[in-house]
Amino acid sequence: MTASSGRAEPVKDAATRLRAQANVAQEEGRFAESREMWQALWNMERSQVAACNIGALSYRIGDAPAAVRWLSLCKEIMRQPTTLQERELYESRLFDLARARQLVGELRIVAPAGASCTLDGEPLVLEGDKPVPVDPGHHIVAATLKDAAVKVGVDVRRGELREVRFDQTAPALRPTATKGPALSDAPPGSSLRTGLLVGGIAASTVFLALGGVLMVVSHDAKVSRDEIARGVGGNNCLRLIAPACKEALRYEDTMYTTRDLGAASFITGGVLAVGTLGFALFTRSHTEVAASTSGVTLTRVW
Numbered sequence: 347m348t349a350s351s352g353r354a355e356p357v358k359d360a361a362t363r364l365r366a367q368a369n370v371a372q373e374e375g376r377f378a379e380s381r382e383m384w385q386a387l388w389n390m391e392r393s394q395v396a397a398c399n400i401g402a403l404s405y406r407i408g409d410a411p412a413a414v415r416w417l418s419l420c421k422e423i424m425r426q427p428t429t430l431q432e433r434e435l436y437e438s439r440l441f442d443l444a445r446a447r448q449l450v451g452e453l454r455i456v457a458p459a460g461a462s463c464t465l466d467g468e469p470l471v472l473e474g475d476k477p478v479p480v481d482p483g484h485h486i487v488a489a490t491l492k493d494a495a496v497k498v499g500v501d502v503r504r505g506e507l508r509e510v511r512f513d514q515t516a517p518a519l520r521p522t523a524t525k526g527p528a529l530s531d532a533p534p535g536s537s538l539r540t541g542l543l544v545g546g547i548a549a550s551t552v553f554l555a556l557g558g559v560l561m562v563v564s565h566d567a568k569v570s571r572d573e574i575a576r577g578v579g580g581n582n583c584l585r586l587i588a589p590a591c592k593e594a595l596r597y598e599d600t601m602y603t604t605r606d607l608g609a610a611s612f613i614t615g616g617v618l619a620v621g622t623l624g625f626a627l628f629t630r631s632h633t634e635v636a637a638s639t640s641g642v643t644l645t646r647v648w
Contacts, residue, residue: 413446414479451502452477456511461491546622553615560608571597
C-alpha cells in the first residue's frame, strides 16, 4: 500500500507542475507549446480540463479539425455548470466549437470490420459512423483488409459532410496509361492562338497578384488580432469576456476570409498559368488514364 502511494505521488506532482507550466505558456501567448503540455496531461489523467484546453488552444492556433474533435469531446464529458464562472466557460467552449465547425468539412467513413484506414497517409481510428473533421480541400482515404487495398480521393468543402463507403466485394483495379485520340494536325489560327496565350498570361498574373495582396491583408489582420488578444490580459480572449475581444474577433473573421480568398486566387492563377503553358506546348496528342481489371488497388476521384 505504501509503495503504491509512493508511485502515485510523483505522478500527481508531475501533473501539477505541468499544469502550471501549461497555464503560464497560455498566458504568454505560446498556444502551441501550451497545447502540447495539455496533451501530455491528457495522456496522464484524461481530465475534462485537459480536453477543453486542447480544443480551445487548437482553435486559437488555426487547427480547426483538432479543435472540433477535442471541443466535441469536451462537450461530451464536461459536467453541467453550477456557477456563473463555470457557465461562462461552458458557453465559451460551445462558441469555439460552433466557430470551428464553420471552418471544416466532415468525412463519414464506413469500412468493413477489421479494415485499417488512413487519412492522407495518417492512421485513422474510426468511432462508429462518427464524422471525421477535416480541412476543406482534397483528401485521400485508404482502407486495407487482408490482401485488398482501396484508395479514394474526395473533395470536401467547408461545412460539407461527405461519406466514403468501402465495400468488401468491390473489384480491385489499378490505373494504366493508354493513348488517346490525336488532336487535329492543323494548328489553330495564329491570331486566335496569340490572343488566347496573352489572355491566359494576363489573367494568371492578375489572380496571382490578387492572391498576394489578400495574403498580406490576412497577415495584417492576424497580427492585429494577436496584439489585441495579448493586450486583454490573462485569458487572451479565450473566453471572449473583454469588450476588446469583439474587435479581435472581427480581425479574425477578416484573417480567415482573406486567407481563403487569397488561396483561391493563387490556385486560379496557377491553373490558368499551367493551362496556358500546356496550350502553348502541347497541341498534337494527349494521354488518358484508364482502368484495367488486373491489380490490387482501386483509385477513384469524385
